[in-house]
């Protein structure tokens with residue numbers, strides 16, 4: 001006999017924990033949270049590279065219903081995020097529901113429940129929630145000879161503490177991770193070569209320690225921290241709206257953001273040739289910009305070299321480009337994550353008519369109603385879906401999705417139903433609306449994004465990751481979407497037309 005749960009949540013990061021908290025609030029207590037890694041925390045458990053810190057102010061990068069007055073800095077270091085995740089899991093009774101080291105390989109809708117293949121075992125549940133993250137599949141670059149390298153090779157998502165003092169280090173990649181890591185590596189390396197293919201827009205980071213007296217105020221007067229959260233969220237919202245979502249209407253704000261980053265670069269790097277190499281040729285916002293106070297400056301140190309010629313191959317002891325060869329002891333792959341090829345979804349999901357979600361997305365555009373549900377996949381909440389990511393702080397997305405779940409489950413129950421499925425019509429309308437907004441307003445279609453190589457774009461060149469609306473609009477939609485957009489039925493299975501449904 002396989003055990004039957006109310007719901008299985010895949011992923012014990014902040015997304016999966018938020019979903020589990022919401023399901024518990026809705027009275028679904030027989031939950032199972034499956035996690036591939038050996039502990040909770042998602043990205044904040046996996047990533048341990050030197051310099052790891054949040055790049056969104058911590059008061060904003062946390063659950064609104066669980067403020068943490070103890071952040072040591074405005075932008076907390078990674079281990080504090082991991083501790084916060086641990087605290088939430090304990091406080092909300094999630095830890096006993098979690099099973100670690102279990103890789104889910106597939107899930108299949110069986111008419112009235114989901115059958116989930118997990119670590120050689122089958123578990124069944126009425127509802128399935130996937131919260132496997134966007135940035136969960138590390139990408140190893142396809143560079144000739146990389147496996148022949150005899151020194152150490154480490155991806156930033158598999159960092160092990162080691163002594164790098166006096167080593168000749170090479171870093172491949174200049175994304176947000178590399179921006180945090182490179183200044184740290186420069187402190188230890190005897191020589192550091194950074195292989196850059198695409199430069200990144202970097203803004204100064206208004207980071208400060210939070211004095212103990214202020215933390216005490218946050219603990220005693222939560223409203224004060226709430227105000228700080230509101231301020232941080234508003235600044236981020238302004239950046240997102242002016243830089244990305246409303247590019248057409250606020251192009252000048254996007255241009256100002258570029259100038260701000262250029263001025264930061266000019267202050268830190270005097271050499272115009274080096275500055276030129278570090279300056280992006282694509283519009284601000286086409287790919288995720290980042291914050292750092294010491295990234296640019298690091299390249300002015302005598303033992304740090306920025307290499308922009310294309311890597312030809314890696315051999316046993318170094319990296320070869322058209323311009324020459326660099327001897328290396330340690331090769332650091334800051335090469336990011338595979339989103340569109342190996343994720344979406346992270347494992348095989350088979351729906352009502354035997355439809356394979358991954359194949360369906362690839363053949364019919366990446367889509368999900370409100371970034372949460374997919375027609376043909378009853379009782380399934382896919383939290384890392386196309387158009388789901390709203391705003392700059394991931395917690396905005398998480399809390400919108402929690403609100404969506406609340407409204408959906410409440411409506412389902414009030415109808416005496418236990419099965420939900422989004423109608424094709426509502427899904428199609430949502431997709432059309434998102435595509436129109438991306439096309440008419442955003443930097444993705446109106447800016448210069450061709451050279452950005454941004455993971456916001458899928459393999460067909462469409463920007464289908466971010467929701468092209470304000471976060472206020474995302475919150476409103478989550479709280480007030482027409483419940484008639486869903487078909488509800490008692491179990492066992494849906495027998496009503498999925499083309500029904502009106503706004």
Ligand code: NAP
Nearest residue numbers: 053054055141173174175176177197198288334335336453
């Ligand atoms: P990323 O932004 O995808 O950057 C990967 C880098 O590796 C890019 O510079 C890419 O160059 C380069 N690269 C990949 N394959 C390559 C190849 N074959 N040859 C040469 N270069 C190659 O990944 P990331 O830096 O890990 O950041 C991912 C995301 O994580 C960020 O955007 C951010 O959302 C998140 N993050 C957040 C924080 C935080 O504090 N909250 C911190 C770090 C990261 P191309 O651009 O030319 O492809």
